[in-house]
Structure formats: C-alpha cells, structure tokens
Amino acid sequence: MIIIDYKDRRPIYEQIIERFQELIVKGVLKPDSQLPSVRNLAMELSINPNTIQKAYAELERQGYLYSVKGRGSFVSFNDNLLQVKREQFKEELGKLVRKARDLKLSKEELTAYVADCYEREDVK
Amino acid sequence: MIIIDYKDRRPIYEQIIERFQELIVKGVLKPDSQLPSVRNLAMELSINPNTIQKAYAELERQGYLYSVKGRGSFVSFNDNLLQVKREQFKEELGKLVRKARDLKLSKEELTAYVADCYEREDVK
Amino acid sequence: MIIIDYKDRRPIYEQIIERFQELIVKGVLKPDSQLPSVRNLAMELSINPNTIQKAYAELERQGYLYSVKGRGSFVSFNDNLLQVKREQFKEELGKLVRKARDLKLSKEELTAYVADCYEREDVK
Amino acid sequence: MIIIDYKDRRPIYEQIIERFQELIVKGVLKPDSQLPSVRNLAMELSINPNTIQKAYAELERQGYLYSVKGRGSFVSFNDNLLQVKREQFKEELGKLVRKARDLKLSKEELTAYVADCYEREDVK
DNA sequence: GTGGTCTAGACCACC
DNA sequence: GTGGTCTAGACCACG
Numbered sequence: 001m002i003i004i005d006y007k008d009r010r011p012i013y014e015q016i017i018e019r020f021q022e023l024i025v026k027g028v029l030k031p032d033s034q035l036p037s038v039r040n041l042a043m044e045l046s047i048n049p050n051t052i053q054k055a056y057a058e059l060e061r062q063g064y065l066y067s068v069k070g071r072g073s074f075v076s077f078n079d080n081l082l083q084v085k086r087e088q089f090k091e092e093l094g095k096l097v098r099k100a101r102d103l104k105l106s107k108e109e110l111t112a113y114v115a116d117c118y119e120r121e122d123v124k
Numbered sequence: 125m126i127i128i129d130y131k132d133r134r135p136i137y138e139q140i141i142e143r144f145q146e147l148i149v150k151g152v153l154k155p156d157s158q159l160p161s162v163r164n165l166a167m168e169l170s171i172n173p174n175t176i177q178k179a180y181a182e183l184e185r186q187g188y189l190y191s192v193k194g195r196g197s198f199v200s201f202n203d204n205l206l207q208v209k210r211e212q213f214k215e216e217l218g219k220l221v222r223k224a225r226d227l228k229l230s231k232e233e234l235t236a237y238v239a240d241c242y243e244r245e246d247v248k
Numbered sequence: 249m250i251i252i253d254y255k256d257r258r259p260i261y262e263q264i265i266e267r268f269q270e271l272i273v274k275g276v277l278k279p280d281s282q283l284p285s286v287r288n289l290a291m292e293l294s295i296n297p298n299t300i301q302k303a304y305a306e307l308e309r310q311g312y313l314y315s316v317k318g319r320g321s322f323v324s325f326n327d328n329l330l331q332v333k334r335e336q337f338k339e340e341l342g343k344l345v346r347k348a349r350d351l352k353l354s355k356e357e358l359t360a361y362v363a364d365c366y367e368r369e370d371v372k
Numbered sequence: 373m374i375i376i377d378y379k380d381r382r383p384i385y386e387q388i389i390e391r392f393q394e395l396i397v398k399g400v401l402k403p404d405s406q407l408p409s410v411r412n413l414a415m416e417l418s419i420n421p422n423t424i425q426k427a428y429a430e431l432e433r434q435g436y437l438y439s440v441k442g443r444g445s446f447v448s449f450n451d452n453l454l455q456v457k458r459e460q461f462k463e464e465l466g467k468l469v470r471k472a473r474d475l476k477l478s479k480e481e482l483t484a485y486v487a488d489c490y491e492r493e494d495v496k
Numbered sequence: 497g498t499g500g501t502c503t504a505g506a507c508c509a510c511c
Numbered sequence: 512g513t514g515g516t517c518t519a520g521a522c523c524a525c526g
Contacts, residue, residue, distance in 0.1 A: 006219050050503075096213075101242070
C-alpha cells in the first residue's frame with residue numbers, strides 16, 4: 001500500500017504523508033477505520049518507528065487522522081476537511097497558472113491542456 | 125534585479141536559479157548578453173560567492189547560460205529551451221489535475237477556475 | 249450521562265473524571281447518592297473496567313466521592329470542595345491574565361470581554 | 373533564559389515552546405534576531421538536540437520563528453501574528469468563563485477578580 | 497558552522 | 512498491545 005522511493009530526494013516521512021493523504025482523500029481508507037500501528041508499519045517498510053511517528057503526527061496536525069494513546073490511529077477525514085483542501089489546492093493552482101503565463105501559454109492552450117489531461121486520467 | 129528572501133524556506137542558490145530562469149525565459153535578459161560576475165553579484169547581494177557559483181553551475185547544466193573561461197557567463201536561451209520548460213510545466217500540471225480529481229472537482233469546475241485565474245492575472 | 253469522545257486527545261479516564269466533577273459540582277449528582285458500579289459503567293460505555301477504576305480512584309483521591317467496600321461508590325461533595333475548586337480555578341485564571349498582559353490587552357478590554365462572554369453564556 | 377522543570381509532567385519540548393512564545397510575544401527577543409542554535413541550546417540545557425529541534429519546528433509552524441538551513445533560526449513575530457494570538461487567547465478565555473459559571477461565580481465576582489489579578493501583576 | 501532527517505534503542509502513559 | 516517522548520549518534524544539504 002505504501003512504497004518508499006529511496007531515489008526520491010524528498011524525506012521518507014514526506015513520502016508517507018503524501019501517500020496517506022491520497023489514500024484518505026480518495027476514500028480508500030474509510031473514516032474512523034484504524035491505520036496500521038506505528039511499529040507495524042515501521043517494520044513492514046523496514047524503517048524506524050520514529051519516522052512513521054513523525055508522518056502520523058503531521059497527518060494529525062493537518063486533520064487527516066487522529067491518534068489516541070493506547071488505542072491507535074484512526075482516519076478522520078470529513079467533508080469539512082475536503083473544502084479546506086480544495087481551497088489549498090486552488091492556491092497551488094494559482095501559482096501554476098502564473099507560471100503558464102510566463103511560458104507564454106495562451107489561456108486557450110492552457111485550459112485545453114487541463115481538460116485533455118483530466119479526460120486522459122478519466123480513461124485510466 | 126535579484127531579491128533574496130531570507131524568510132523563504134528554500135536555499136538561497138535555488139532562489140537565485142529560479143529568478144534567473146524567469147528573467148531569461150521572459151526575455152528580460154537577452155541571449156548572449158553578459159551576466160554579472162560571480163564576485164560582483166555575491167558582493168551586491170552580500171552573500172557567499174560559493175552560493176552564486178553553485179547557482180550559475182546549475183543554470184549552465186540546465187542550458188540557460190554558458191561560461192567562457194576568463195570572460196564570464198552569458199545567456200544562452202533559445203526556443204528549444206522554452207519547449208523543454210513547457211514540457212516540465214505540463215508534467216507539473218498533470219500532477220495537479222490528478223489531485224483535482226481526487227478532490228472530486230469536476231472538469232468544468234477545474235477549467236473554469238483555471239480560466240478565471242488566468243484572466244485575473246491578466247488585469248494585473 | 250457520560251459521553252466519551254474518542255477523537256479527544258485526552259485519555260479516556262481523564263474525560264470521565266472531568267465529566268463527573270462537572271456533574272457533582274453542578275449538583276446534578278446529589279451528595280451521598282450512589283454512582284454506577286465500575287462494571288456497569290464499563291459495560292455501558294463499552295470500555296475497559298480498569299479505565300473506570302482509575303477514574304473513580306482519582307475522584308476519590310480528590311474528594312469527590314467515597315467508596316464503601318462491597319456496597320459501591322457515593323458522591324461526597326460539600327461546600328468545602330467547592331472552595332477548593334474555586335481556588336484552583338483562580339490560579340488557572342491568573343495564568344491567563346498574565347498571558348493577556350503579554351498580548352498587550354488592556355485591563356478594560358479584558359474585563360469587558362470577560363463580562364461580555366459571561367452574558368453571552370447567560371442567554372444560552 | 374530557559375529553565376527546564378523536570379518535575380513538570382509536560383514534555384520538555386513543550387516547556388521550551390511555551391517559554392519562547394512568552395519571550396517573543398513580550399518582545400524580549402526582537403524580530404529577525406537570531407536564536408541560539410539547536411546544538412548550542414541543547415548543550416546549554418544538557419538535553420538532546422532532537423528535542424530542541426522539535427520545539428523549534430513547532431514554533432516555526434506556529435509562526436513565531438523561521439529557520440534556514442545553514443544559517444540558523446530567527447524570530448519572526450509581527451503584529452499580524454499578535455492579532456491571531458489574541459483570537460486564540462479569547463477562545464481559551466471563553467472556556468474558563470464557562471467553568472466559572474459552573475462554579476457559581478457571579479459575573480461581578482469574576483470581573484472583579486480579573487481586574488484585581490491584572491493590577492496585582494501591574495505592580496510586579 | 498547551521499538546520500533537518502534518520503536510526504537504534506529506551507522509557508512512559510494508556511488500554 | 513498502543514501512541515508519545517527522549518537520548519545518542521550518524522549523515523546530509525547549505526553557506
């Protein structure tokens with residue numbers, strides 16, 4: 001479910017965060033379902049528990065999960081969070097649009113490419 | 125021309141690289157025009173010459189400039205490079221489109237927002 | 249009567265303690281009335297009896313209840329305890345007032361806000 | 373400047389966070405001034421650098437400071453943050469006011485105590 | 497020198 | 512068993 005790419009320049013804990021964000025947002029991991037324990041996941045990925053711990057702590061801070069001492073970690077994604085994430089996404093997109101203008105891509109080229117890209121994924 | 129933001133989390137050399145890329149792609153710096161010397165720029169920005177050196181080396185590696193021993197560094201931008209940048213941009217955009225799908229944004233919402241965003245910048 | 253919030257970061261036994269304190273101080277639970285047995289409450293909340301046990305033990309230590317072997321646990325609230333709680337509360341408030349000063353809130357702003365806040369709750 | 377209380381039940385890194393928040397909000401540490409390095413502070417307090425690191429990371433997340441690889445950590449408090457912190461403070465105060473009502477403290481008693489407390493600190 | 501990531505291994509509180 | 516804190520010590524990127 002989680003794959004670590006050691007060639008990736010980003011830190012391990014960040015890769016884990018991103019992967020879980022994806023799984024949770026997509027609904028692969030259902031709300032209130034239990035996540036693998038820190039130790040188990042660490043063993044499974046053969047990395048240090050502290051690294052998992054750091055990833056889980058950040059995911060908790062961002063509202064993707066909640067952890068309880070002695071019980072475990074659980075998915076806490078909800079519609080409210082979805083809205084927040086959409087806002088964050090739009091901000092990110094804004095930066096890219098600005099970049100497109102620098103590269104002299106016309107509005108038509110850009111939207112066409114976005115639509116095209118969206119559909120290509122659709123097929124997949 | 126170059127402004128360093130010390131509050132920016134990214135390393136200084138990366139900020140310099142990005143700024144030069146922007147100036148070159150936009151055509152503010154004309155092809156074959158000479159860039160400031162490593163020492164001069166370092167003094168002007170009051171930072172370590174090694175940092176400028178690293179930025180120039182990376183820009184040369186990416187094809188934005190060429191250096192001539194004993195003479196200096198020169199802009200080497202051409203349309204070919206623009207194409208490369210566009211490809212890189214599209215790849216980046218692709219990731220974001222995938223993210224949009226995860227967040228359950230419809231194709232219509234997405235393209236509408238992109239167009240809207242493009243025009244908003246237009247006014248500026 | 250007791251609700252456990254699993255998303256709350258605090259341990260379960262602490263949530264139970266706080267809830268009983270509130271019920272007892274407010275007078276919802278009358279002095280010398282009997283509390284639910286450890287086992288019953290554990291079953292009702294579907295949690296580990298050890299957790300209830302720990303909560304009751306702490307409440308007894310703090311003087312909120314007393315236990316009689318073989319008979320059960322009983323509320324032991326009295327005005328003396330109310331005074332103790334008020335002292336604890338004032339200490340807590342003291343810290344917050346200090347914090348207000350650090351944030352450069354004037355005495356007038358602070359007291360006005362407190363009064364305002366008190367009345368707002370009044371309506372509820 | 374920083375004192376660790378090992379009898380305190382709260383984790384060390386939290387004590388450090390709180391202390392720095394205080395020093396920064398009060399203006400003892402001026403904006404853009406450099407903080408002690410992770411390693412130096414760790415040595416000075418005879419604790420592990422990782423613990424300081426964790427505290428600094430959280431302070432950065434909360435907007436109290438910014439860190440740059442290879443350069444150090446710097447105070448970044450500003451008026452904007454002051455406003456945010458005031459809002460957070462008021463929320464905290466709201467909870468306490470509710471608690472006061474449970475303890476049957478009248479509005480007059482409460483505001484009088486707050487004012488009194490504020491002035492007492494004034495003298496100090 | 498600086499901050500940041502990671503490992504190995506320990507201990508605690510909680511259930 | 513669970514999550515969370517802490518230590519000791521290593522390595523990397525940056526300036």
